Amino acid sequence: MVKKFFERFYVALILIFLYAPIAILIILSFNGSKSRAKWGGFTLKWYRELFKNESIMNALYTTLIIAVLSALIATIIGTAAAIAINSMKKTPRTIMIAITNIPMLNADIVTGISLMLLFVALRYTLGFSSVLISHITFNIPYVILSVLPKLKQLNPHTYEAALDLGASPAYAFFKVILPDIFPGVLTGFFLSFTMSLDDFVITHFTKGPEIHTLSTKIYTEVRKGIKPEIYALSTLMFITVLLLLIIINRKNAEKKAPVSRV
Amino acid sequence: MTDNKLINLVNITKSYGDNVVLDDLNLYIRENEFVTLLGPSGCGKTTTLRIIGGFETPDKGQVIFEGKDITKTAPNERQVNTVFQKYALFNHLTVAENIAFGLKIKKKSKEYIKDKIKYALKLVNLDGFENRMPDSLSGGQQQRIAIARAIVNEPKVLLLDEPLGALDLKLRQDMQYELIRLKNELGITFVYVTHDQEEALTMSDTIVVMNQGYIQQIGTPEDIYNEPKNAFVADFIGDSNIISSIMVEDKLVNILGANFPCVDTGFGHNKPVDVVIRPEDVNLVKPEEGIIKGVVTSLLFKGVHYEMEVNANGYDWLVHSTSLFPVGTEVGIQVDPFNIQIMNKPESEDEEAVELEI
Numbered sequence: 009m010v011k012k013f014f015e016r017f018y019v020a021l022i023l024i025f026l027y028a029p030i031a032i033l034i035i036l037s038f039n040g041s042k043s044r045a046k047w048g049g050f051t052l053k054w055y056r057e058l059f060k061n062e063s064i065m066n067a068l069y070t071t072l073i074i075a076v077l078s079a080l081i082a083t084i085i086g087t088a089a090a091i092a093i094n095s096m097k098k099t100p101r102t103i104m105i106a107i108t109n110i111p112m113l114n115a116d117i118v119t120g121i122s123l124m125l126l127f128v129a130l131r132y133t134l135g136f137s138s139v140l141i142s143h144i145t146f147n148i149p150y151v152i153l154s155v156l157p158k159l160k161q162l163n164p165h166t167y168e169a170a171l172d173l174g175a176s177p178a179y180a181f182f183k184v185i186l187p188d189i190f191p192g193v194l195t196g197f198f199l200s201f202t203m204s205l206d207d208f209v210i211t212h213f214t215k216g217p218e219i220h221t222l223s224t225k226i227y228t229e230v231r232k233g234i235k236p237e238i239y240a241l242s243t244l245m246f247i248t249v250l251l252l253l254i255i256i257n258r259k260n261a262e263k264k265a266p267v268s269r270v
Numbered sequence: 271m272t273d274n275k276l277i278n279l280v281n282i283t284k285s286y287g288d289n290v291v292l293d294d295l296n297l298y299i300r301e302n303e304f305v306t307l308l309g310p311s312g313c314g315k316t317t318t319l320r321i322i323g324g325f326e327t328p329d330k331g332q333v334i335f336e337g338k339d340i341t342k343t344a345p346n347e348r349q350v351n352t353v354f355q356k357y358a359l360f361n362h363l364t365v366a367e368n369i370a371f372g373l374k375i376k377k378k379s380k381e382y383i384k385d386k387i388k389y390a391l392k393l394v395n396l397d398g399f400e401n402r403m404p405d406s407l408s409g410g411q412q413q414r415i416a417i418a419r420a421i422v423n424e425p426k427v428l429l430l431d432e433p434l435g436a437l438d439l440k441l442r443q444d445m446q447y448e449l450i451r452l453k454n455e456l457g458i459t460f461v462y463v464t465h466d467q468e469e470a471l472t473m474s475d476t477i478v479v480m481n482q483g484y485i486q487q488i489g490t491p492e493d494i495y496n497e498p499k500n501a502f503v504a505d506f507i508g509d510s511n512i513i514s515s516i517m518v519e520d521k522l523v524n525i526l527g528a529n530f531p532c533v534d535t536g537f538g539h540n541k542p543v544d545v546v547i548r549p550e551d552v553n554l555v556k557p558e559e560g561i562i563k564g565v566v567t568s569l570l571f572k573g574v575h576y577e578m579e580v581n582a583n584g585y586d587w588l589v590h591s592t593s594l595f596p597v598g599t600e601v602g603i604q605v606d607p608f609n610i611q612i613m614n615k616p617e618s619e620d621e622e623a624v625e626l627e628i
Contacts, residue, residue, distance in 0.1 A: 165358035168325050171345040172352045173372035173423060183371075187362040 030246055037239035054240040061237060067225035068241075070136070071205060074221060078143035079200035085144070086151025086200075087193055091185075093152065094159040105156070108149045119146060120213035127214060134216035142214040143204045150203060151196035158192030191259055198256045202249055274301040276426065276459055277322060282331035284317055291317045292328070293483045299427075299461060304453055306462045306470040309480035310506070315463045316431055318480075322461060323352045323429050336426075350427040351420035355435060357412045359404040365391075365415055366400040372423040390418035393452065410441045417452070427459045434469065446472050467507045471495060479503050495548075500613055504546040511552070511587055514615075515545045523612060526583035528562045532610040544613045549590040551609035554580070560602015566595045 037055070041048025058064060093104045111119060123142045127134055162185070170180035186193070208223035215224060222245060229238055277299040284292040292314045299305050307315035320326040321333060324345035333341045340348060351372070360368050366387050373383045391397050394414035404412055413433055420428055430449075434442045450473055453460050464470055470477050471491040479486040479494060479502075487499040498504035501512050516524040520535040525545055537543060557563045564582025571577075576594055580587040582603055595601055 163356055163358050165354040165356060166360060168323075168345070169352070169354055169358040169419075170360075170371070171325075172323060172350075173419070174346045174375040175371075176346060179375065184360055187360075 033239055034243045034246070037236065037243045039236065039239075042236060054236040058237040058240045058244075063220070064222075064225060064229075064237065064241060067220040067222050070219060071221040071223075074136075074140055074143055075201050075204040078140055078147055078204045079197050082144045082147030082200045083151050083193060083197045086148045086196055087155050087189075089148065090152045090155035090159055094156060105152075108152050111146060112149045112153070116207070116209035117213075120210040123210065124213040134214060136216075136219050138214045138216070139211055139219065139221070142210050143207065146207070146210060147200035147203055150199045151193075154196040154199060155189055155192040158189040162188055195256055195259060198252055198259075202252045202256075205245070205252075206249060275299070276301045276303075276336060277461075278332075278334040279318070279321070280332045280334060282318070282321060282328045282333070284314075284321065284326065284328045291483050292321075295331070295483070295485060297478060297485065297488075299459060301426075302457060302459055304450075304460045304462065304473060304475045306464060306474040306477045307480060308464060308467060308470040308477050308506075309486075310465055312482075313480040314483040315465075315480050319352075319429050319431055319461060319463045322427070323350055324348050349425055350429055351423050351425040352429040352431065353413075353416050353420050353433045355431045355433070357404075357409075357416040359412055359416060359419070361404050363404075364400065365396075365402050365404065365407075368404065368415060369419045369422055371419065376423070386422045390422045393421070393455070394418045394448070409436055410445065413437065413445065414448075417449075421452070421456060421458075425458065427461060430460065430462045432464055433462075434464075434466075442469070449473060471507070479506065481506075497611055498546055498613065500616060501544050501546075504544075504611070504613070509549050509588055509590075511545075511547045511549065511585075513545045513547070513585060515543055517541045517543045517612060521607070523610060525610075526562065526585055528583065530561055530605060530610060531607045532612060533608050534610075534612040537612060537614070542615050544615055546611040546613060547587075547605055547609060549577070549588040550575070551605060552580075552587055552589045552591075553604045553606070554578075554589060554591055554593070554595055555602045555604050557600045557602045560604045562603050564601055564603055566597050566599045566601060569595070569597050 036044060038050050038052070039048055040051040040053070089108070093101055093108075096104060120142075123138075123145065124134070126132075127138050132138060166184055166188070167180055170184040171177065175183065206223075207221075208227065211221050212224055212227070215221070220228070222241065226238055226241065229235060275298045279295060279297045282292050282295040283290070295314070295318065297318070307318055309315050317326060321328050324340075324343060324347075328341065331341075332339050335348070335350075360371065363371070369387045369390055370383045373386060378386075387400060388397075391399055394417055396411060396414055396418070399407070399411070399415070404415065407415065413436075417428075417433070433449075434445050437445060446469060449460070449462075462470075462473065471494075474491055476488065477491055477494045478488050481502050487494060487503045489497075494503060494507055498507060498510075504510045504512055513525055515526070517534075517537040517540070518524050518529060519539055520537075521532055523530050523532050523534075523543070523545060554560075562582045564580040564587065566578050567581050567586065568579040569576060572590075575590045575592050578589045578591065578595060580589055580601060580603065587603060
């Protein structure tokens with residue numbers, strides 16, 4: 009009994025530490041008063057003002073476009089790379105996996121600064137496209153990471169069986185391989201989308217002066233003094249990412265179910 | 271079976287790195303033949319099959335199909351279909367969609383495909399399984415779907431890569447009969463790969479025994495069993511007594527110091543040879559009636575027969591007999607002359623791996 013109580017208490021403590029700041033943010037986003045110390049009644053005013061604020065809405069639009077595009081392109085490139093890596097011999101495969109894993113472990117600030125230096129060295133104008141390219145770059149490893157295990161599970165003969173039955177290599181890929189690895193591809197896409205949505209550091213270094221994503225926008229706004237719209241915006245971002253994570257986890261759970269059936 | 275050569279493998283060589291899997295292999299397969307490639311793992315049998323299917327390209331040599339060179343032809347453009355070892359069904363498609371896969375690519379009409387699915391499922395005794403998913407089926411059922419998926423395309427040749435390897439004994443025996451029936455009903459050529467000698471003996475018209483990338487012997491199951499060309503074949507196909515002996519003269523061989531009459535000629539005088547005697551061909555008689563005397567050292571009841579070991583003249587003879595001789599009994603050993611198979615001793619590794627034509 010006592011042990012159980014302490015177990016629960018401990019978990020509760022961890023969850024409070026993790027989520028109390030976010031909870032406060034969410035509460036403040038509904039606070040009628042501008043003060044952070046006083047509760048001025050429940051209001052949706054900040055949300056209304058948020059949607060009226062053109063520069064924030066522009067930033068949101070840019071963020072979403074970059075997230076969708078970078079996730080999509082990274083998914084295509086990453087899936088192709090995963091297939092290539094999977095068919096390599098053992099040593100080159102291990103090396104390739106290590107090389108693609110490093111950018112994930114690398115500090116964002118290093119990635120961000122090096123990308124910026126690269127763009128500057130190539131005299132590439134910083135702006136929308138440089139941010140997009142950067143996001144694609146750091147998303148590819150996540151796609152590879154989620155597609156590779158699916159490829160490993162694949163019976164290597166299914167592709168050959170499709171060819172054997174008269175399918176062209178492309179037809180065999182789209183009809184046989186892709187449906188089998190699709191859960192992994194989808195996970196990779198959502199993971200990339202979330203990473204892109206979430207990114208501040210790399211975007212901060214690779215964006216030009218004209219362009220803002222939500223995170224960089226919030227950063228500049230905060231420097232001028234925090235407005236409650238920002239709480240509302242942060243709340244919305246948190247909920248979006250939360251929803252995406254739930255979708256990814258459910259996808260994985262669904263995929264596990266038929267395995268246990270066998 | 272006709273005499274028409276459907277597939278002809280000419281001087282096929284294939285290696286992976288330093289590992290030579292096939293060395294100058296020559297083999298032809300006649301139309302309507304059930305050919306089994308038999309050998310231990312790593313003997314090159316699966317590679318041979320994959321070369322016929324188009325999944326591997328030989329380093330040297332040609333694959334001739336109906337007189338045309340198809341060495342470089344892609345698998346999807348060959349008139350052969352394969353049944354893979356682990357079925358390789360498409361798990362996201364239903365049984366019917368799996369079977370229809372090849373037909374859809376060939377743009378057959380809906381009615382034709384529907385009829386074909388029905389026909390194929392009937393042929394493999396799985397009527398009414400159209401809408402099941404592959405992972406809801408047992409191993410044997412999946413294997414039959416894999417066969418159905420291959421045969422609806424009406425291939426000239428069906429390649430089977432150890433298709434029964436993953437099934438249990440009873441199911442395997444049932445499937446052997448099924449395969450023989452299928453072959454007779456469809457009238458197509460089967461090329462079958464296995465390491466199971468019993469499977470090979472049961473089903474084949476022709477067995478190709480392979481070892482270390484070389485063909486050891488090609489022949490009917492009876493030929494291979496009764497007249498193995500060398501010690502490897504004799505040893506691989508069933509139990510046997512392989513004894514180093516001396517061919518004294520035509521029709522007389524000295525085995526372990528005693529002269530046995532035999533029927534083989536042309537080996538020369540006093541030439542060292544290998545003698546193969548199948549355990550069921552060793553007759554145990556009274557000590558004074560035998561050519562050599564021995565003592566029974568072990569006895570096992572095997573159901574159909576007793577398996578005994580008889581130590582005679584320093585060699586443990588493996589004997590299968592329906593009559594029982596308890597351990598310790600003194601017995602005489604006698605062998606009918608036509609049951610003694612004489613083989614030349616291999617002079618080198620290479621000669622052991624002789625290549626032969628049918």
